[in-house]
Amino acid sequence: MLSFDVVQNPSPSELIHNNRILVVEDEDLIRDMIAIALKEEGYEVICASNGQEALNLLQTQESDRVNSLVSLIVLDLMLPQVNGLDICRLLRYRGNIVPILILSAKASETDRVLGLEVGADDYLTKPFSMRELVARCRALIRRQNYTTNNSNATVQQFGDIALFTEECRVIVRGQEVSLSPKEFRLLDLFMSYPRRVWSREQLIEQVWGPDFLGDSKTVDVHIRWLREKLEEDPSHPEYLITIRGFGYRFG
Ligand code: CA
Numbered sequence: 456m457l458s459f460d461v462v463q464n465p466s467p468s469e470l471i472h473n474n475r476i477l478v479v480e481d482e483d484l485i486r487d488m489i490a491i492a493l494k495e496e497g498y499e500v501i502c503a504s505n506g507q508e509a510l511n512l513l514q515t516q517e518s519d520r521v522n523s524l525v526s527l528i529v530l531d532l533m534l535p536q537v538n539g540l541d542i543c544r545l546l547r548y549r550g551n552i553v554p555i556l557i558l559s560a561k562a563s564e565t566d567r568v569l570g571l572e573v574g575a576d577d578y579l580t581k582p583f584s585m586r587e588l589v590a591r592c593r594a595l596i597r598r599q600n601y602t603t604n605n606s607n608a609t610v611q612q613f614g615d616i617a618l619f620t621e622e623c624r625v626i627v628r629g630q631e632v633s634l635s636p637k638e639f640r641l642l643d644l645f646m647s648y649p650r651r652v653w654s655r656e657q658l659i660e661q662v663w664g665p666d667f668l669g670d671s672k673t674v675d676v677h678i679r680w681l682r683e684k685l686e687e688d689p690s691h692p693e694y695l696i697t698i699r700g701f702g703y704r705f706g
Pocket of ligand 1: 531
């Protein structure tokens, strides 16, 4: 059974406006409880009770990028029609980077890893407390807002790597390294979304553009060059991590 903690009312300064969350869950009771808990935190909530309904709602979002429909998706894995993993895969394949919190009924590690590998940002295993769910949602939205607000920041820092966006310079362990324009754009993208898994197709779309005619091996070659410039030991990378069967992750 789920345990439902009492959610504390936020102070006015914590109230979040224009932050809409899509809750995709086929069990009415759980969906209603999640919606109530998130609304009490000041979020606007829209619900879908199956996978197809969720995809239809999200299609509207993708065709209306200026006025984004949702800033977070709470996504159950076991859903009628289209399951949660397929929704996640499909959105990431399309280049939709809305944060996704997976709800899983199974506690097995495989499901957890799989959830992250298909591009989810976090997961919770049922049963979970509403307090925990709300805290995870708040953290994901904050992180997303931070990334969005800082996308034009002059400097991005991660570990020993500093990237100066406007100057197109990269400093690694105190030394300036010289990157080609494509390497720079790849690294800039990776550093803007630490730990997000990208498929080769998504990287091509973002860095080379939709008209690129080469194949996805191009990505592997650029990753290898980047590793040689960034990693202390390129054969055991710490920054540019290969996710087998999916693509790459930074950090
Ligand atoms: Ca379910």
